[in-house]
Amino acid sequence: MHRSRVYALLIDAPRDEADQSTSFWSAALGVPARTYDPEPQFTNLHDALPGLVLAVQAVDDTPRFHLDIETDDVEAETARLVGLGATEVTRWQECRILRAPGGHLLCVLPVESAPEVFDAEAKTWS
Incomplete structure (x- = not known):
């Protein structure tokens, strides 16, 4: 048995356009942008989506949106998601990058949110 929840929505922007994308989304949503210190390719758009993280991620790829799902058991x-039809694309640190049916990317990562948030909002899977 394990638990998981949607943790974040990421706005993936090509690296050379990430600053402009961050400025746009920060102004459009009326929220401050803060670089995530441990991983500078991520810029959080603080409090844009209550209960979720919204961030711009600088990528070496095309623009898109993707979800991050946090879990207490990444494997x-x-x-579970592969059993539902996703395919594993790659791994980055402790994260698993998957492609869902329809082509959308998603990441599975260890719990990042505060324990009380994860405990209150995560779904339990058997």
């Missing part, structure tokens, strides 16, 4: 959640 079990990855297996």
Whole structure:
């Protein structure tokens, strides 16, 4: 048995356009932008989506949106989603990058939110 929840929505922007994208979304949503210190390719758009993280991610790829799903068992959640039809694309640090049916990317990562938030909002899977 494990638990998971949607943790974040990421706005993936080509690296050379990420600053402009961040400025746009920060102004459009009326929220401050803060670089995430441990991983500078992420810029959080603080409090834009109550209960979720919204961030711009500088990528070496095309623009898109993707979801991050946090879990207390990355392997079990990855297996659950693969069983539903996703395919594993790659791994980055402790994260698993998957492609859902329809082509959308999503990431499965260890719990990032505060324990009380995860405990209150995560779904339990058997």
